[in-house]
Amino acid sequence: MVFGKQVRLNRITEKGRMLCIPMDHGVTIGPVKGLDKIFDTIEKVSLGGATAVLAHKGILRTMPKPLNVGIIMHVSASTSLGPSPNFKVRVSSVEEALRLGADAISVHVNIGCSDEPKMLKKLGMLADECDEWQVPFIAMMYPRGENIKNPNDPDVAAHVARIGAELGADIIKTPYTGSPDTFRKVVDGCPVPVVIAGGPKAESDLEVLKMVKEAMEAGAIGAAIGRNVFQHDNPFAITKALRAIIVEEYTVKEALEVLKDALAK
DSSP states (O other): OOOHHHHHHHHHOBTTBEEEEEOOHHHHHOSOTTTTTHHHHHHHHHHHTOSEEEEOHHHHHTOSSOOSSEEEEEOEEOOTTSSOTTOOEEOOOHHHHHHTTOSEEEEEEEETSTTHHHHHHHHHHHHHHHHHHTOOEEEEEEEOSTTOSOTTOHHHHHHHHHHHHHTTOSEEEEOOOSSHHHHHHHHHTOSSOEEEEOOSOOSOHHHHHHHHHHHHHTTOOEEEOOHHHHTSSOHHHHHHHHHHHHTTOOOHHHHHHHHHHHHHO
16 A cells, blocks of 8 residues: 655655655755755756755745646755754644645754753654655754864764654755764664755865765765755756765766756857
């Protein structure tokens, strides 16, 4: 028997792999490059082969046309202008996501900050609501706050990812720890699939592609990469290259060729 959650998971993945392009950053940091004309960027990454895009409800409500890509609605937020940027509050509902045609919802939780307990409560309750509506639930789990000395510590990273799984998430998004060996510990300790976050803007395309390939080798099912895609000079091309690694299992060298060909078009 096939349930709704399985159907919707198939809409945001391909061959069991995920290449999600998060574009929820407009709430946090404003209409920066790549998000200033967000609908154009969504179109480019969709054509590049992303399996899903992630955005807030206001963006989904104002889309000029239906999307041909999986849709994840983000339901938590904070801003860089406020007094507690690490405290992500709930800003929407599972029902609203379904009304807008989303296939899944996501929430961001920072572990190690003073507001962690409130975010943990939100995480657990949303997981229950998603189960009730059979909606896939992605938890963005970050070691971030005053109690985190080293966010790349594999023990800390594994603990943070495990929290999301234990409280009901279907997929965990979490930062890469820097090497396949250390990230394998994160994946092995998490009973649900893991995707890596894209992190801050990288200095080169090679750096991004290498990071994703290493994460896949460590057992991740993909990546959710924002700034290194939507702020790229050619979001279509870098998405195509990332897809080559994640979905088509290309080497980094082969993916660079895909990128080169796409940039030439």
